[in-house]
Amino acid sequence: MSAIHPFDLYKMFISLRIHFTSLKFIYNYNKLNIKYENFYRTKNYIYYEKLSKKMSKENAEKLFISNFLKDTNTSIHIIPTSLAEENKNNWQYRLKNIDKIFQNDVKNILKEFNIKNIRELYYKLNDIEFEEVKNVISSVSEINTTPMTTKSFYSSIIYSCNPETILLLNEMYFLKYKFEFLKKCIEKKIEPKKEFLKIFKYNYFIDARTVMSNPTKFPNINNFYSNI
Numbered sequence: 001m002s003a004i005h006p007f008d009l010y011k012m013f014i015s016l017r018i019h020f021t022s023l024k025f026i027y028n029y030n031k032l033n034i035k036y037e038n039f040y041r042t043k044n045y046i047y048y049e050k051l052s053k054k055m056s057k058e059n060a061e062k063l064f065i066s067n068f069l070k071d072t073n074t075s076i077h078i079i080p081t082s083l084a085e086e087n088k089n090n091w092q093y094r095l096k097n098i099d100k101i102f103q104n105d106v107k108n109i110l111k112e113f114n115i116k117n118i119r120e121l122y123y124k125l126n127d128i129e130f131e132e133v134k135n136v137i138s139s140v141s142e143i144n145t146t147p148m149t150t151k152s153f154y155s156s157i158i159y160s161c162n163p164e165t166i167l168l169l170n171e172m173y174f175l176k177y178k179f180e181f182l183k184k185c186i187e188k189k190i191e192p193k194k195e196f197l198k199i200f201k202y203n204y205f206i207d208a209r210t211v212m213s214n215p216t217k218f219p220n221i222n223n224f225y226s227n228i
Contacts, residue, residue, distance in 0.1 A: 004057045006048040007039050012057075013048075013064055013076060020068045020198050023186065027204065047076045065205055066091035069163060072198055098164050098211065103220035105165035109157060118228055122173060124153065128184050151190050154181070158192065163199045164206065170199075171208040172225050 004012075011032055019027035039045055051060070066088040067074045078084050094101055106118070115121050127150040158166065166182070174180040185196040215222035 004052050004055070004060060006045065006052040007036055008057070009052045009060055010034075010039055010042075010045070010048045012060060013079075016061075016064045016068055017072065017074075019204070020072050020201050021194065023197060023201075044076050047080070051076075051079060062092075063088050069198065069202060072194055094162055094164055095206075098168075099218040099220045101162050102165050102168060102218075102224070105161045106169075106224060108160065112160070113153065113156075118224060122177070122179075122228060124150075125169075125173065125181050126177075126179060128154065128181060128188065128190075151188075154185055154190055154196075155192065158195050158199070163202055166199050167202055167206060168208055168211065168221060171203070172212065172228060175209070175212075176225075176228055 011034055014034070015025075015027050015030075015032055018025045018032070024030075039048075055063070063079060063084060064074075067078065067084050069091060070087045074084075106121075109115065110117070110121065113124070115124055170180060170182045182196055182200040186193065186200060190196065211218050211221055212225050213222075
């Protein structure tokens, strides 16, 4: 295991947090203007020192990404806990089983919203281009009590689907129809805004196009893409 310097670990954590919460900042592309001497003035530097002694850069990156994907408000205090490790394991499990999870998520969307087929799903998603409705859903508890609109439909699927599924659907419809619904949700400020932004920025860590071009390894995903 190659060690990582506490200051580099700090910059990685802050960079990934900004990546998932900002539209323009891109991890490993944009650079943070953080001075080394200021690092030791932060009250949390001791956490980075402790963590840097027991994890590699690769493992730290996986831990940070998986936990920011779970909650963009993740604190460095959470990272050494079993909960953070569980979030990472769940994330890796989803990546390993992405084909089956995608299939199940799509089936659930079609059933839950009474959508007949995958072509109709596109029309349902595409309604965002034309409909202007004020009703939105801001929490899971509101899903069953809010009248279903295009905006609340989007808000519902963001809570009921795995982020990888939403990301793949967004990429598929963009490649096929130049329709990037995650970006539309961000532009129209549909709640929960931070969730749509987070998944949109997750695209930098998943090579969706490679997944979509490998029917042997990902048959369900490729079958869906060929039929939309």
